[in-house]
Amino acid sequence: MRSSAVLSLVALLVLTFAGVAYLTVGVLDMDPRRTDNHVTVKMESSGGLMQTSQVTSRGMKIGTVQAISVTPDGLDVSIALDASKDVAVDSDVVVANLSAAGEQYMDIRPRHSGGPYLQNGDVIESTRVTAAATVSETLQLGDALAAQLDTSALSGLAVTASEAIDGRDSDIDTLVETFRFLAATLRDKRTQIENLYDNAQQVGRNGYGYGPVLTDAAPYVGETGAGVTGLLESFNQYSYVASDVWDDPLGPLAVRIDGYLTPLNPDLALIATLLKPYTAPIKPLRVDAGSIVDVLTTVFPRGGPAKLSVEMPN
Numbered sequence: 001m002r003s004s005a006v007l008s009l010v011a012l013l014v015l016t017f018a019g020v021a022y023l024t025v026g027v028l029d030m031d032p033r034r035t036d037n038h039v040t041v042k043m044e045s046s047g048g049l050m051q052t053s054q055v056t057s058r059g060m061k062i063g064t065v066q067a068i069s070v071t072p073d074g075l076d077v078s079i080a081l082d083a084s085k086d087v088a089v090d091s092d093v094v095v096a097n098l099s100a101a102g103e104q105y106m107d108i109r110p111r112h113s114g115g116p117y118l119q120n121g122d123v124i125e126s127t128r129v130t131a132a133a134t135v136s137e138t139l140q141l142g143d144a145l146a147a148q149l150d151t152s153a154l155s156g157l158a159v160t161a162s163e164a165i166d167g168r169d170s171d172i173d174t175l176v177e178t179f180r181f182l183a184a185t186l187r188d189k190r191t192q193i194e195n196l197y198d199n200a201q202q203v204g205r206n207g208y209g210y211g212p213v214l215t216d217a218a219p220y221v222g223e224t225g226a227g228v229t230g231l232l233e234s235f236n237q238y239s240y241v242a243s244d245v246w247d248d249p250l251g252p253l254a255v256r257i258d259g260y261l262t263p264l265n266p267d268l269a270l271i272a273t274l275l276k277p278y279t280a281p282i283k284p285l286r287v288d289a290g291s292i293v294d295v296l297t298t299v300f301p302r303g304g305p306a307k308l309s310v311e312m313p314n
Helices: 004-025 134-146 151-165 169-188 190-206 211-261 268-282 290-299
Strands: 038-043 056-059 061-070 075-081 091-097 104-110 129-131
Touching: 038 061, 038 129, 056 075, 169 190
Parallel strands: 056 104, 091 129
Antiparallel strands: 038 075, 056 061, 061 075, 091 104
């Protein structure tokens, strides 16, 4: 056998071995060097999980589902976790969909970092498991909801809506134009609106901490309201009493006193007529109050002794 044929056969065997190794380790995830921790997850329903479903934590694949068995209390899901990955015992388990097609996976979400960690043979109780609704369950719920709808009522609503807008094209155009102006106003007044929002936030920050004070003051405000109500009621009662007193005792008394004083009042019109010739020369006189105040301010300055100036004749 030629040496070239031997090299070709060796290269072919190497490539075959490498391909088989890649398919075994990379595709089938059968790494003979890896050790697994087998953990049981108790569930009330599978949530669509299968024996080939992935197990992840924080987005990283850490294991696979190996078996699902039925128990009197629900299901026992056996998962194989990579022993090199530390998964906290205090973790929640969520079964969710990878996509709308319905590929379910199990996600382990630790509540905090640090140990203790899951070991071989540990059990996660069903109280920590949340299974999302599968696509089939969602479709069933949607079908049940659709069955509850009254098609005749929906048709009536559609007819009513069509009749409501029939012949109102101009009104609809006006409404659209109004919204367009509103949008333009909001766009133009954006700075003012932002300032108003910032001021409202500042008012809220300034009022932070006054809640307990206002709560403590609430009973006193209530008592004040009751007091004001009593005071208004008292005024109302006083008005009725005063009305009776004025109509009965004080009314006739005032009329009698007016009858006594009216004959004694002087005739002011006659007196004014008699004094008019004597007051006529005084009528043109006007008093300049501003000048008098200026003179008094000069003679008696603020905060000092009085001043008097005398002009000497030439």
